[in-house]
Amino acid sequence: MTAPAVETKDLVKVFERGRRTIWQRLRREPDRRERFSAVDGIDLRVESGEIFGLLGPNGAGKTTTMKMLATLLIPTSGTIRVLGIDPLERPREVRARLGAMLSGERSLYWKLTGRENLEYFAALYHVPPKETNPRIAASLAAVKLSDRADDYVERYSTGMRQRLALARALLPDPQLVILDEPTVGLDPQASRDLRDRVRELRSQGRTVLLTTHYMEEADQLCDRVAIIDHGRIVALDTPAALKRTIRAEEIVRLDIGVAADGGRQVLERLSRVGTVARHERTNGTLAVTVHCASARDLVPAAFDAARAEGATVQHVEVVPVTLEDVFISLTGRQLRE
């Protein structure tokens, strides 16, 4: 059995909100800053050669976890092993073996060409001189940027900059690549393109750990997904297994026009034929998500329920179970909230 690429135990990161002035320190006033746990006891085991996703809303603790793995943040408590190495004790060894793309396009030098950026970072990654040019060429080819390598980065599209940041992460020829929200801000085509590149990394035998708040991305790309919320892992499994935890074959999303405080009876009647996973009232519209065995049975029942209360069904959507539904069932909230 091979060692895991990443292993964390009871990982905690506590931040302080607000400031403690020098005057307060000098006067030895009690520290009244609010403390909050960005990461609150994460146990993670990422196996070699898999694409592992951390899925969660903004502020869930995904990036903080990644930064601790990448030696940029010191955990408050808990243990970390990256490729079998403790990043707290031997940070430089971890950095030498890790490819990381954390802050995307902003982390590049826009007044340099793509190739010049990679030349600079290759030296910082201690790539031997004889290997530098072949390594840069391979990295550029891997992200399909060879033909634009000598253009200034300021002339790149956002997607190309993201790909160049990925090329930089490949310079140390890493066994483990960590990607923080790699497709955020990209158009659908550029996102698909980047996901293809990530799949190729797995086919090359590398381990990929990525964060995302896009459920489709986690679903399509990852071998296993940890759903993270408020700094804790609330579920961890393959996307298919996670979706099976929803005891439903189909998901029905309904928009029902109701009176100001109406809709209670509708919800009550819907809960008899399915599981009301989520409901939200906005401007006279009750948005309901129902998990059910068959939409053929639920949809007529929904119309009957609405009619009985004098309400109107405005929109019906029947969709397959997604990781979003898993997240809703676990947290009662949508990923984008």
Added chain:
Amino acid sequence: MTRLEADLRAFAAAALKELRITRRYPAMYLGMIFWPVLLPAVWVLMAQAYSGGNDARAIAAFAARAGTSEIAGFVFVGFAMYMWLSTILWGPGTALRRDQMQGSLEATFLTPASRLVPLFAPPMAALPNILLTFGVMGIALWLLFGVVPAPDAAIRAGVITLLGLPAMYAIGTLFAAGVLRYGEIGPVVQIVRGTFVLACGITFPVAMLPAWAQFGAALLPPTYIVADIRAVLLRGFGLADVVGDVLITLGLTVVIAFLAVFLFRALETSARRTGMLSRF
């Protein structure tokens, strides 16, 4: 490749990166020609006005305090040092701050390269520009005021400049450490730069300061560096004549360097605890 070799290569790559970026803003070179001539020339003209148009008694009084009667040379050397000090003192901090603001600091800190690379390579890349500035000032001094330092004196001044580099970088590191923990520390640097101009005899002789301020000036390496460069350029001193000052400078360098390394490590650890590396 040993770690030292790898870091030296990274250092050269980081300096090259800075040179490439600077080269892509050619208008900046105009400033390197304009200000080094205009600013000191204004001070020389003021000094000449205050001395009643180079009145012999006024010049003698100046020479008694400054050790030279060459007002233009005194001011130009002081300003050359001011520009050099500004670049070196704030260079490491500026480099870190710029990387922090544009978002590349974390990417740099993700690599196994020594922290000395992003700290010192960018200001090292400024050295050609500083040499250009010195050249422009030398030509201006010659064309406008007829002062031409002897070539061997210029070489001795260069040696003192090189010996003073570690002290300047050590002081610069102190500020750079502050960037890691506190982000914007420009106002503090301005205060310190102003203090150095006042205390280290940049535009007037240190002898003009009150006794307590002269004591403070004696603790600052730039005081010795500026005085020694003036001594070799304008008074014909040899290196042997200033060896005492050089030793004091090197001694202060050791103390400041230890303090800087300790502070940088402590504040980098603090930044990794608080997440300040990515905040600005």
